[in-house]
Structure formats: C-alpha cells, structure tokens
Amino acid sequence: TQLLEQSPQFLSIQEGENLTVYCNSSSVFSSLQWYRQEPGEGPVLLVTVVTGGEVKKLKRLTFQFGDARKDSSLHITAAQPGDTGLYLCAGVPTGGGNKLTFGTGTQLKVEL
C-alpha cells in the first residue's frame, strides 16, 4: 500500500499552461516536502510545508499543505520547458521515525 498517492502520474502540457499536482494520504504528516528530479540526477528539494493550511510560493510554484496535514498540492503557473521533470512529494508520517516516505511521483513534460 502506497502511503502517498500523487496525481496525475503523467502530465504533458504546452508552455504557458497552468497545472496542479496532488499528493494525498490517509496518514497525518508532521511536514511534507516537494522535490523535483531531472533525468540522471538526484531529487532536489523545492519546499517544506509544516503547518496545516500553509501556503508557500516559490516564483511560479505555489505549494499548499492541507488543513489536516494529510495532503498537499503543487500549482505551477505559466509552465515553462525548464519545469519538466519528475515531481515527488515526501514526508515522515507522525510517529514514523526518520524515514522519508515518497509519493508515487508525477512526470511533467512542458513542450514549446
């Protein structure tokens, strides 16, 4: 059973379009992180959300943590080809020690 489900799994859009990626769980997380991974590289941290209901913005990326701390979303405005990559949410369930649980991943492709 996957603890963190991401949707959609794959997304192919045109430059300039907006998109939202969802990360859902039935478990409560003390915090959630979002990472982006490019082919042949390790994931790179984008953001950490900690407080239920929190919204964080990173240029054209907006991250939200659900009120109950069970889900999160990533919204990209006016996507660019440089946004292409695998987006992963991750977190440690409350009482889960120090092992990160990763989401199922969303493969995003932004075309010109």
Add this chain to the structure above:
Amino acid sequence: GAVVSQHPSRVICKSGTSVKIECRSLDFQATTMFWYRQFPKQSLMLMATSNEGSKATYEQGVEKDKFLINHASLTLSTLTVTSAHPEDSSFYICSAHLTGPEAFFGQGTRLTVV
C-alpha cells in the same frame, strides 16, 4: 543546504561481479544515510538505512547479503552490489539529512549489468 556526493555516476559491470557505490557528505556529518533504488519514471524505493558504526537496517524484501552497506565514518557510506545480475540494473541514489526532515541527495549512480 548540504552537499552529498555520490560516485560513480555511471558504471557498467559484468554479470557475477561486484560493484561498490560511494556516498559522501561533503560539508556535514551524517550519522544516518539512506539508499534508494529507482526504476525509470518511477518514484524512489527505500532499500536500507545506513547507520554509522552499526549495522544497516534493510527494508522488507531487500536482500542484505546482496546489497552490502558499510557506514564506517560520519561522512561516508558505501553500497556494494554483490554478484550483480542484469535485474540489478537500476538507478541507485543515496541521501542524508541535516537536523530536519529534508533529504539531500547524491547525484545517483546508473548501474548497468551486462
């Protein structure tokens, strides 16, 4: 942030041989490091937790005798894939943490067993 360096980035080996992958924390000490395996276009699958000075903790279904982990110092963990077979071909990634939950990853190692 913290810098984690992984080496080699790519390796091709013959079936039956062993391959060692190194993971180093360059600007901090890491008592714990994590090893992941990743298949194409899929998420990361945790293989084991590497603990400095003690035995690694393996996830269910991961063969500890096949994937040997050594964490001999506070800045170095190694993963040795023993008697490699083509099905072991994959992308292996290590990570370490500072004080928080955020993971800092190495660049990954693409292993191809022929």
